[in-house]
Amino acid sequence: MGRTIPSVRMEVKKIAERWEKTAKVLKKEDRIYAEKLAEMAKKHSSEVFYAFDDPLEAAVFSVLLEILKAIDVDSGLLLPGE
Numbered sequence: 001m002g003r004t005i006p007s008v009r010m011e012v013k014k015i016a017e018r019w020e021k022t023a024k025v026l027k028k029e030d031r032i033y034a035e036k037l038a039e040m041a042k043k044h045s046s047e048v049f050y051a052f053d054d055p056l057e058a059a060v061f062s063v064l065l066e067i068l069k070a071i072d073v074d075s076g077l078l079l080p081g082e
Contacts, residue, residue: 013042
C-alpha cells in the first residue's frame with residue numbers, strides 16, 4: 001500500500017519549490033534572497049521531519065536556524081554551548 005498522507009519532508013520540498021517560483025517574479029535585487037530562503041528551508045528537512053507535523057513550521061524553523069547560524073558566524077554574538 002502506498003502512502004496516503006504526504007510526509008513533512010515532501011511538503012517542505014513543495015514549499016521550497018513555491019518559494020523558488022516566487023523568487024523568479026521578484027526584482028533582481030530581491031531574487032537572490034528569496035532563493036536563499038528556499039535553500040535554507042530545504043537544508044534541514046530530513047532532521048525536522050521527525051520533530052514537526054506542520055511542514056510550514058518545519059520550513060520556517062530551518063530558515064530561522066540558518067539565519068541564526070549566519071548571525072553567529074558574522075558577529076560572534078552566540079557562543080557554542082549557549
